[in-house]
Amino acid sequence: xxxxxxxxxxxxxxxxxxxxxxxxxxxxxxxxxxxxxxxxxxxxxxxxxxxxxxxxxxxxxxxxxxxxxxxxxxxxxxxxxxxxxxxxxxxxxxxxxxxxxxxxxxxxxxxxxxxxxxxxxxxxxxxxxxxxxxxxxxxxxxxxxxxxxxxxxxxxxxxxxxxxxxxxxxxxxxxxxxxxxxxxxxxxxxxxxxxxxxxxxxxxxxxxxxxxxxxxxxxxxxxxxxxxxxxxxxxxxxxxxxxxxxxxxxxxxxxxxxxxxxxxxxxxxxxxxxxxxxxxxxxxxxxxxxxxxxxxxxxxxxxxxxxxxxxxxxxxxxxxxxxxxxxxxxxxxxxxxxxxxxxxxxxxxxxxxxxxxxxxxxxxxxxxxxxxxxxxxxxxxxxxxxxxx
Numbered sequence: 001x002x003x004x005x006x007x008x009x010x011x012x013x014x015x016x017x018x019x020x021x022x023x024x025x026x027x028x029x030x031x032x033x034x035x036x037x038x039x040x041x042x043x044x045x046x047x048x049x050x051x052x053x054x055x056x057x058x059x060x061x062x063x064x065x066x067x068x069x070x071x072x073x074x075x076x077x078x079x080x081x082x083x084x085x086x087x088x089x090x091x092x093x094x095x096x097x098x099x100x101x102x103x104x105x106x107x108x109x110x111x112x113x114x115x116x117x118x119x120x121x122x123x124x125x126x127x128x129x130x131x132x133x134x135x136x137x138x139x140x141x142x143x144x145x146x147x148x149x150x151x152x153x154x155x156x157x158x159x160x161x162x163x164x165x166x167x168x169x170x171x172x173x174x175x176x177x178x179x180x181x182x183x184x185x186x187x188x189x190x191x192x193x194x195x196x197x198x199x200x201x202x203x204x205x206x207x208x209x210x211x212x213x214x215x216x217x218x219x220x221x222x223x224x225x226x227x228x229x230x231x232x233x234x235x236x237x238x239x240x241x242x243x244x245x246x247x248x249x250x251x252x253x254x255x256x257x258x259x260x261x262x263x264x265x266x267x268x269x270x271x272x273x274x275x276x277x278x279x280x281x282x283x284x285x286x287x288x289x290x291x292x293x294x295x296x297x298x299x300x301x302x303x304x305x306x307x308x309x310x311x312x313x314x315x316x317x318x319x320x321x322x323x324x325x326x327x328x329x330x331x332x333x334x335x336x337x338x339x340x341x342x343x344x345x346x347x348x349x350x351x352x353x354x355x356x357x358x359x360x361x362x363x364x365x366x367x368x369x370x371x372x373x374x375x376x377x378x379x380x381x382x383x384x385x386x387x388x389x
């Protein structure tokens with residue numbers, strides 16, 4: 001179970017400089033700047049830390065969305081969002097500064113689209129440990145976001161985007177290279193519930209619940225060359241598992257001294273599959289607790305597989321990753337089996353039967369090169385088993 005209950009996600013009011021008035025819930029506050037961010041690549045074992053913290057420390061990160069600052073959107077977030085009616089003061093300053101900087105301006109462009117903040121060194125972390133990342137709070141930094149579809153990407157490459165199709169959504173626009181961007185606003189109700197609004201006709205709109213989470217959370221890879229930010233892996237990274245919201249924990253196998261935690265790709269909402277390429281992308285202020293799990297406690301989380309693993313108050317979540325969706329499913333089943341046999345003492349055949357009868361296997365995403373499947377195992381099905389630590 002997470003050690004801290006997660007508060008509701010407050011609105012950012014849309015008034016000038018509203019993000020600066022959001023709570024800082026962590027002991028440390030890490031802003032995203034040209035000095036603390038990477039564009040399109042992930043930290044590796046040789047990357048210098050931008051912050052060092054102790055085991056169990058809490059860190060608040062101001063995460064920047066790549067949507068609105070990418071080259072096919074003009075790399076000018078003020079102008080891009082002005083086209084959707086957003087005033088300049090509602091465009092986060094850090095997004096403007098990164099777009100105007102030299103970051104990611106190499107001749108062939110950054111390897112991936114994401115703005116990644118970090119790495120954060122956790123003192124004493126070493127290979128063989130697990131880094132437990134507890135998401136304690138998430139605050140919206142804007143009252144709007146973008147869903148995008150680009151050529152050769154998404155679940156239907158070659159079919160969508162369709163350059164000849166008429167766009168009837170008043171807030172759906174065609175940009176450079178045929179990129180389609182759908183602009184969504186946020187509706188906040190008196191009870192605190194929040195919804196995304198996507199107009200598909202002048203007087204009609206789809207309305208869907210928000211579920212903010214951080215799409216990229218990971219540790220530095222053992223490899224020295226920079227790692228592309230798009231595909232997830234044993235390091236975590238672009239997992240895009242929508243259940244990693246407030247109150248969740250993600251367990252990552254440490255691969256380099258200090259762990260080298262990083263985060264990025266903030267979301268307001270996502271459907272399993274993330275089929276268009278992106279979900280509702282928008283900036284968040286996220287607070288996480290970074291703790292180390294070692295020895296037998298670490299083995300009880302991941303078995304002997306050493307793969308990323310997650311939990312919420314209701315579920316244990318096994319993950320499977322592979323370029324082939326069928327193989328990702330098989331990896332996920334093996335990870336779930338390793339967890340159940342290690343954690344509960346089930347034999348493998350009985351655990352296999354349980355998974356078939358009671359667990360839900362969901363497609364996390366199919367758009368990041370390496371596809372993801374996650375298994376939801378109900379904790380209530382195993383009374384007396386307790387949490388992972």
